Amino acid sequence: MGITSVSHITRPARCIISLLALSFSAAAAQTSDGSFSGPVRFGQQDGEVIYRTICQGCHMPSGEGAVGAGAYPALANSPSLAVAGYAAYVVVNGSRAMPPFGQLLDDNQIAAVVNYVRMHFGNTFTDVMTASDVKSTRH
Amino acid sequence: MYRAMASLGFAAESTYKGPLKLDGDPKGASVVILGAGLAGLVAAYELRKAGYHVRVLEYNERAGGRCWSFRGGDRYREMGGFEQNCEFDDGLYFNPGPWRIPYHHHAILYYCRLLGVALEPFIQVNYNAYIHAQAAFGGRPQRFRQILADFQGHIAELLAKIANQNMLDLPVSGEDKELLLAALRSWGALDSNYVYRANEFTSDRRGYDKDPGGGLSGQPVPSQPLDLSDILRSHVWRRLSAGNTYEFQSTMFQPVGGMDMIAKAFVREVGDLIQFNTKVTAIKQDERQVTVVHQNAKGGDSVSTTMADWCLCTIPLSVLSQIEMTVGKPMIDAISAVPYAAAVKIGLQFKRRFWETDESIYGGISYTDLPIWQISYPSSNFGADGKGIVLAAYTFGPYAFEFTALSPVERLKKAIEYGAQIHPQYLVEYENGVSVGWHRVPWVLGCFGTWSESAREQHYQNLCGIDGRVVLAGEHASYLPAWQEGAILSAHDAISRLHKRVIAT
Numbered sequence: 351m352g353i354t355s356v357s358h359i360t361r362p363a364r365c366i367i368s369l370l371a372l373s374f375s376a377a378a379a380q381t382s383d384g385s386f387s388g389p390v391r392f393g394q395q396d397g398e399v400i401y402r403t404i405c406q407g408c409h410m411p412s413g414e415g416a417v418g419a420g421a422y423p424a425l426a427n428s429p430s431l432a433v434a435g436y437a438a439y440v441v442v443n444g445s446r447a448m449p450p451f452g453q454l455l456d457d458n459q460i461a462a463v464v465n466y467v468r469m470h471f472g473n474t475f476t477d478v479m480t481a482s483d484v485k486s487t488r489h
Numbered sequence: 490m491y492r493a494m495a496s497l498g499f500a501a502e503s504t505y506k507g508p509l510k511l512d513g514d515p516k517g518a519s520v521v522i523l524g525a526g527l528a529g530l531v532a533a534y535e536l537r538k539a540g541y542h543v544r545v546l547e548y549n550e551r552a553g554g555r556c557w558s559f560r561g562g563d564r565y566r567e568m569g570g571f572e573q574n575c576e577f578d579d580g581l582y583f584n585p586g587p588w589r590i591p592y593h594h595h596a597i598l599y600y601c602r603l604l605g606v607a608l609e610p611f612i613q614v615n616y617n618a619y620i621h622a623q624a625a626f627g628g629r630p631q632r633f634r635q636i637l638a639d640f641q642g643h644i645a646e647l648l649a650k651i652a653n654q655n656m657l658d659l660p661v662s663g664e665d666k667e668l669l670l671a672a673l674r675s676w677g678a679l680d681s682n683y684v685y686r687a688n689e690f691t692s693d694r695r696g697y698d699k700d701p702g703g704g705l706s707g708q709p710v711p712s713q714p715l716d717l718s719d720i721l722r723s724h725v726w727r728r729l730s731a732g733n734t735y736e737f738q739s740t741m742f743q744p745v746g747g748m749d750m751i752a753k754a755f756v757r758e759v760g761d762l763i764q765f766n767t768k769v770t771a772i773k774q775d776e777r778q779v780t781v782v783h784q785n786a787k788g789g790d791s792v793s794t795t796m797a798d799w800c801l802c803t804i805p806l807s808v809l810s811q812i813e814m815t816v817g818k819p820m821i822d823a824i825s826a827v828p829y830a831a832a833v834k835i836g837l838q839f840k841r842r843f844w845e846t847d848e849s850i851y852g853g854i855s856y857t858d859l860p861i862w863q864i865s866y867p868s869s870n871f872g873a874d875g876k877g878i879v880l881a882a883y884t885f886g887p888y889a890f891e892f893t894a895l896s897p898v899e900r901l902k903k904a905i906e907y908g909a910q911i912h913p914q915y916l917v918e919y920e921n922g923v924s925v926g927w928h929r930v931p932w933v934l935g936c937f938g939t940w941s942e943s944a945r946e947q948h949y950q951n952l953c954g955i956d957g958r959v960v961l962a963g964e965h966a967s968y969l970p971a972w973q974e975g976a977i978l979s980a981h982d983a984i985s986r987l988h989k990r991v992i993a994t
């Protein structure tokens with residue numbers, strides 16, 4: 351048979367997640383610290399700095415995620431972050447197209463950035479994870 | 490030509506067996522191809538030639554996928570909404586994706602010949618380009634020829650010393666030892682005492698302090714070799730073998746006028762089959778047909794479907810892993826097992842080709858341990874008056890993630906700041922630039938699929954196998970990740986197997 355194309359009725363509009371605007375330093379809005387610490391591993395230690403240096407490349411400066419042919423999930427107001435161990439697991443091991451960062455960041459760095467994200471961008475998960483919590487997510 | 494190569498044993502170097510032959514009548518079977526990158530374009534071309542009804546659904550408003558070139562006037566909106574307007578002068582271009590083609594990538598070279606895409610040499614190794622290390626040689630870039638000659642010369646001298654003192658254990662003795670010494674002298678430019686030192690012999694490798702000239706002032710002045718210890722501690726020796734690997738050996742090629750000339754050539758052949766601005770949201774199948782659900786990529790909620798007998802899906806796995814598919818768990822698991830690598834490329838336009846006029850660097854690549862990692866100079870229009878585009882950064886890993894996290898404006902600033910440490914002329918001659926952080930590219934969400942050894946073992950066969958009426962292709966379904974050849978060969982393989990199945994039913 352040949353190719354057939356059919357147009358269907360419109361889908362319901364998607365609801366849009368409301369975002370918190372986040373202010374960073376007085377300098378250019380929401381930039382990384384631009385430190386380019388090293389070619390093999392990241393040297394940044396502060397959770398917010400790590401977010402700005404790496405994570406916002408995909409998850410965006412306000413944690414809003416982004417949509418193209420595929421999507422980067424929003425970390426803002428995200429119920430998926432409720433379990434800190436899960437968030438750390440994803441950072442260490444990757445998930446589908448998200449690369450694993452377990453060899454590029456150590457346990458302290460991963461705890462720092464997970465704690466940062468879970469307490470910002472509209473998230474208020476107050477339980478703080480430690481480096482040894484992160485370690486237990488590694489294979 | 491390929492039969493002759495096979496008889497000489499050279500065909501072993503590639504799986505390409507010559508132009509694809511899809512014999513037998515598909516009796517009007519239809520195929521919907523998802524993605525108009527090189528895998529999809531090649532498949533469309535070959536399947537139509539074989540008698541199939543073909544339709545291609547493409548997310549972008551152009552074909553080619555990662556086979557992509559920027560020219561003045563192009564606009565690019567990356568994920569997150571950051572916009573770039575390319576301001577390159579007429580006639581200039583920049584390849585943010587693939588930029589060079591090895592001599593043994595037979596399939597892509599075949600299609601270039603077939604479709605009339607002119608090729609020119611891509612200069613991979615330039616002995617006069619720089620190797621730079623921030624903490625070595627006072628931060629001064631060294632010429633590739635100096636590092637290469639001195640590294641080889643010092644090593645040769647060491648080895649000759651050991652051989653001469655009979656400290657070299659078997660298996661080198663007797664006649665082999667004499668041959669080894671002769672080879673070391675020749676390879677390392679050693680003098681008659683097997684020493685690597687400043688003289689005309691070594692200057693003929695590393696360069697002179699004063700080049701030979703003519704007339705009364707023509708006498709050359711030899712240059713002084715660098716210390717072995719300085720070279721070793723600088724780590725610049727890591728960059729010496731870049732042109733020795735199979736993928737980067739001369740002769741390399743690039744299409745004249747931009748890599749996307751290949752995509753454009755395919756569009757001339759199969760452009761009528763392509764529906765652009767189409768975002769696939771589901772790939773469903775049953776015993777009778779495949780149904781692809783899609784929307785307008787530019788927005789709006791209207792949903793459409795396209796049905797066909799078969800589906801060749803070339804969508805990158807970074808995107809495909811988010812698309813609902815009626816396929817078995819093994820294929821789903823395989824699609825979900827491949828992370829996408831980070832990469833960044835930055836192209837800068839300069840007012841004049843200062844790297845040629847000031848530094849005699851014609852094409853090729855300079856290496857640095859700065860986060861830009863390398864600078865590459867255009868391989869064409871040598872000596873031309875006027876402007877030129879330089880690849881000002883091409884990096885992977887942590888540096889690539891960091892560049893991607895910056896805004897486009899900040900990326901350019903950093904590329905200029907770092908590059909100026911090698912070429913101070915940057916600061917005066919810079920005009921404009923574009924950058925691509927591949928994780929922000931809306932239609933690929935990453936640069937290429939990275940397979941671990943265990944992922945290959947576990948998932949690769951399941952990824953490539955036909956599942957019902959659906960089969961995948963793309964660089965991710967090949968052993969040539971990030972190479973256009975991988976995309977093309979995977980398409981050939983997938984449609985060959987598909988065709989066998991179609992003919993058999």
